[in-house]
Amino acid sequence: MEEDLKAEQDAIEDGAQxxxxxxxxxxxxxxxxxKPFNHIECENNRKKDSELRPHICSKSENPDTTWYRKMETCISPLPDTKDQGQVAGGALxxxxxxxxxxxxxxxxxxxAGIIAETFNTGLKLWEESVKYYENSLIPPLAKGRYRNIMDMSSGLGSFAAALANDSIWVMNTIAPDANELSVIYEHGLIGTYQN
Known part of the structure; x- marks a missing residue:
């Protein structure tokens, strides 16, 4: 029993490393x-040992494109950085x-097509809309009567961000050909594709 647990733990640690x-x-x-802040060390290790698996995926493909794409056993590359301590893509x-x-x-x-103004306008719009919903249309919303909401057209996740102070769980759902899921994750929110 203890040997089985150790073998299982070793397999988990090997996979994570x-x-x-x-x-x-x-x-x-x-x-x-x-997870690493960047892939500098990871890429260097794979240059030293070409047999190390999984390999880093090709940087020519957009890592956010996931639907109708052949699955590959590889690590999606993080944006390039100059030094080991730098957060790939930018710190949150x-x-x-x-x-x-x-x-x-x-x-x-x-x-493509998503700029700071779009993001900020969406946040402001949904903050005002949620206040209106809570005060006029759906008062139980603010009182915690609703616990789980699925936003079936979540865009950049602004609706969920506006509800962050309420006791509500929001699943952000976007179409598979949209590219906003990465922004939803950078918000610190959860989301999924739905066809």
């Missing part, structure tokens, strides 16, 4: 793994500030 994750903390059989503000902070992907102009 192959993905370039580092063990952040461990206590009483519970471990917390941290601390919670809860990053709910309303401009996401790094928008700052870098890496999403």
């Amino acid at each position: 192959r993905r370039c994750w580092k063990k952040y903390a461990e206590k009483a059989g519970l471990a917390i793994w941290q 503000a601390k919670w809860p500030a990053h709910l309303v902070a401009l996401p790094p992907r928008i700052v870098r102009n890496s999403l």
